[in-house]
Amino acid sequence: MPLLKKRGGLKKLRGSAMGIKKELLDILACPKCKGDLVLTLEEDGLVCKNCKLLYEIREDIPVMLIDEAKEWNETIKTKDN
């Protein structure tokens, strides 16, 4: 049995080399319902599943405007599933 185990094997900490930062995500809320947002798998948008709205991220800046938001549906995968 190899004694060497990968450190933090379960953790998938990839930092924030690309896309928006975790800290930013923590402070952002849906402008409509103030609910939590989740990143899309492609990290090109933030989704409010309450409102079924997708706020696009353009050039690393989330566009948190209800008028600019797109409709979200289950075919757009998010990081929480």
Ligand SMILES: [Zn+2]
């Ligand atoms: Zn919302």
